[in-house]
Amino acid sequence: MDERRPLESQESVFTFPPTADSHFGSERRLEMKQTVAAAWVLTVILALALAGPAIAADMPGPDPAALWNYITQVSPYQKWGMWPDHQGFQPGRAPHGPIHKVFVNEAALKAEKPPLPYGSIQVKENYTADKKLAAITVMYKVKGYNPGDGDWFWAKYSPDGKAEPFGKPAGCISCHGTRAKNDFVLVHDF
Amino acid sequence: MLWIHPLLQILATLLAVYVLFLGFRRFQTLHLGRKTVFAWKLHVRLGLVALALWLVGMAGGLITAARTWPGFLITGAHAYIGLFIGLLAVVGLATGLYMDRVKKKRTALPLIHGLNNLLALVLAVAQVFTGMWVYNHFVLGN
Numbered sequence: 434m435d436e437r438r439p440l441e442s443q444e445s446v447f448t449f450p451p452t453a454d455s456h457f458g459s460e461r462r463l464e465m466k467q468t469v470a471a472a473w474v475l476t477v478i479l480a481l482a483l484a485g486p487a488i489a490a491d492m493p494g495p496d497p498a499a500l501w502n503y504i505t506q507v508s509p510y511q512k513w514g515m516w517p518d519h520q521g522f523q524p525g526r527a528p529h530g531p532i533h534k535v536f537v538n539e540a541a542l543k544a545e546k547p548p549l550p551y552g553s554i555q556v557k558e559n560y561t562a563d564k565k566l567a568a569i570t571v572m573y574k575v576k577g578y579n580p581g582d583g584d585w586f587w588a589k590y591s592p593d594g595k596a597e598p599f600g601k602p603a604g605c606i607s608c609h610g611t612r613a614k615n616d617f618v619l620v621h622d623f
Numbered sequence: 624m625l626w627i628h629p630l631l632q633i634l635a636t637l638l639a640v641y642v643l644f645l646g647f648r649r650f651q652t653l654h655l656g657r658k659t660v661f662a663w664k665l666h667v668r669l670g671l672v673a674l675a676l677w678l679v680g681m682a683g684g685l686i687t688a689a690r691t692w693p694g695f696l697i698t699g700a701h702a703y704i705g706l707f708i709g710l711l712a713v714v715g716l717a718t719g720l721y722m723d724r725v726k727k728k729r730t731a732l733p734l735i736h737g738l739n740n741l742l743a744l745v746l747a748v749a750q751v752f753t754g755m756w757v758y759n760h761f762v763l764g765n
Binding site for chain 1: 625698699759765
């Protein structure tokens, strides 16, 4: 075979073997098509298998810096939605300050009943009485992080992103734990 | 309201320390055989105020917790110890008022009264620390 021949000519070797049996040629063609189709299916499956963990890998671990980066850079929380029964500024109480705004990501918003799916994030902007941002408190559902208390990772950030406290703060869990049946969410009724 | 509760309880506790000091004189006379001057009326009056303040403060604390957070026992150990101090305060008031109204020579009841109120005072001091924990976690959110 001349390797410098154009591709079409090379294909003709398979489709038209120099034999008198034309039936054999069509079988070979069918086999080729099936092989190509199978290869495509396998490629798609492989791509999906690889993309799944890659998508999941976008979510941060239970780490305050990674979570802050996620909610401010990767998926800015201010573009998220709000609970339908908790829109805009709402009156608050200690330790969250007198006014707050709550944002929730799509995973949480899609939940129709508790528990919320893993990957759910709720961000609360804590304001002073004169509507000055004082802190940003976040609850993030991470599989296996804290099974006894809803698997929530808690973090309180200053407006510049410094986290303190974070993890499993007793105050957060005690207060939100009063609504453990609502998956520790206080501001929204499922 | 959040600042009234600790202020009230600290005042009551300081007053209780002085009342304990007055009552200790009585203990010395009844159980250690020492001659002392016991300011009966002052002990009763100030004791009444201290115990009443503890009870009012406890009620205020529970109401404040219920109004501020979802549940009046949410502060955990602070709430439960507070309730126990409330019970001790009632016992202290009842025994104290009884001994003041029905005067006669006693040794057991004054000792029970004193130990009961001493326990209340020790727990009240401990409540300063549990209260600081509550303030730090539930008010400041640290």
